[in-house]
Amino acid sequence: MKVNYYLNFDGDAADAFHFYKAIFGGEFMAFLKMNETPDANKLTEDEQNRTLHIALPIAEGVILMGSDILPSMGHQFKPGNNMYISLHPESRKEADRLYNGLSIDGAVEMELQDTFWGAYYGSFTDKYGVKWMINFDENRS
Structure with missing residues (x-):
């Protein structure tokens, strides 16, 4: 992963x-x-x-990724809430396992689903306040 x-x-x-x-x-x-x-x-x-x-x-095997928020979608930028850990599992099954486990008692931003960019993706904040993205792209695994 x-x-x-x-x-x-x-x-x-x-x-x-x-x-x-x-x-x-x-x-x-x-x-x-x-x-x-x-x-x-x-x-x-x-x-x-x-x-x-x-x-x-930015380094061997390390990619820095980012995006802008959308205020019209209710996104609010606050220093400190602007970082996610982005996991890129090697299968849909592993994506489901990670999403279902880590999101327990958390706040889902986007349900794990197929997206227009071709990935199986979901995002959430876990019960400890850590922000996560799960992104399985079978074309890049």
Whole structure:
């Protein structure tokens, strides 16, 4: 299983990741804007220009990932709540096991489900306040 760090920002994810890129070097593995989503027309103009997902390898086997929050979806940015542990299991079965176990008595953000970007994904805060993402992508396992 791969483990990565996922950071949330309030409209400045792209700026932050360009800064990190200047320090760590390398190239972005992914850089998608919110206007590339199927429901982009439901977002404000500002939100359409926000970062949906960005990924930068920073060390051997370590990828720093991030995105911007969407205030129109009820997201609230607070320093301290902007980091997730992103787990990338090697099977759907393992994704289910991790999600079902870690989310017990927690607060689900997004149920584990197939997504438009092709992954089986869910996110939640566990009962201890730790934020998690489970992302199984059979094309990248």
